[in-house]
Amino acid sequence: MANVSHEIRTPLTVLAGFVETLQTLDLDPEEKVRYLGMMAQQAQRMQTLVNDLLTLSRLEGSPLPGAGEWIAVAALFGQCEQEGRSLSSLLAPAQPHVLVFDHPTGWELSGAPSELQSAMSNLISNAIRYTPPGGRITVAWQALAGGRAEFSVKDSGPGIAPEHIARLTERFYRVDRSRSRETGGTGLGLAIVKHVVQRHGAELKIDSTLGTGSTFAIQFPASRLRTTSIKRLEEAPVAAPDGAPARPATAVP
Structure with a gap:
């Protein structure tokens, strides 16, 4: 209070x-x-x-959304892109961010559409607010092993120190309070994401390097996914390039 x-x-x-x-x-x-x-x-x-x-x-x-209703992931991406480009133009009119949306096809999610939209939009909004004007933000969707799939937002912002990551989903917790206020952040976006993720049986993963940028990802369970394409969801994750060590992202409880 x-x-x-x-x-x-x-x-x-x-x-x-x-x-x-x-x-x-x-x-x-x-x-x-x-x-x-x-x-x-x-x-x-x-x-x-x-x-x-x-x-x-x-x-x-x-109550938890249960089975909920099926919604096309492409429709969620479309709304996210519209909101993201509008926010970028508002915050950085002279030098908008480079926003890349890798729109998926043939994928559907089950749950509460408004909650899923809110979680995805909040991750994109945070990336835009904390990435300098002209910076790059990539929004992607990919299949994972075991029938799961991942929604991710990667930015070229300042990055986050390891000691802050575990607290990012706390209400009103901000790594840079002055920057958050300048861009209109409330400090509640990631708390909302956390609740939506938990209610849908998903996981929130955070990977960040100071001076390089951050990646926020929501990994959805197979029970929340279906695809209309011929290929099913048994695809393995894309392997890291030769010589590039795989660094696990931090799972946020």
């Missing part, structure tokens, strides 16, 4: 300061427009925070 109060109080304090400035100072029209724009940003931040809190509350209080 203390964290929630702090996160709400901060934009409220900023808004109150802007209102007082507009009421007491004789500003020219251009300055007024600038202040109103900053007020709109703080109001949007509060709205996003409240929406994320409501999403978390719903996830924690609702």
Whole structure:
């Protein structure tokens, strides 16, 4: 509760300061427009925070989705790409990120479509927010051994130190708090991802190297997947290139 109060109080304090400035100072029209724009940003931040809190509350209080319904992975990718490109244009209009979406075909996921969409979009949103303008972000889907499959988001951002990885899914935990606030992050995105992943019997994997970038991946069990293609899901994972040691990603509990 203390964290929630702090996160709400901060934009409220900023808004109150802007209102007082507009009421007491004789500003020219251009300055007024600038202040109103900053007020709109703080109001949007509060709205996003409240929406994320409501999403978390719903996830924690609702029953597991069970079999759910089948949705084409390509449809999820399409929505993710639309949202991702819009966010990149907003945060880095002068030098948008290089966004690469490797759209899958013939794959379907079962579960709660809105939850799956939210989890995927949150991973892409985080990558965009923490990757410098012009950086590269790759969103992919691949078959794994045992009939499983993986959704992954790889970025060329600053990377994350090992001591932070285990705490990334905690509410309001931020590696770089100032950067998160600058880009409108609430500190709840990965907490939402964690709940969605657990509710669908999947796993969240994180692999990161400081100065190089990070890869966040959701590995779905075979029970949540089906394919309409002739090839079934018995394909083995792609082997690492010769001489490239395989470094296991960290599984987040």
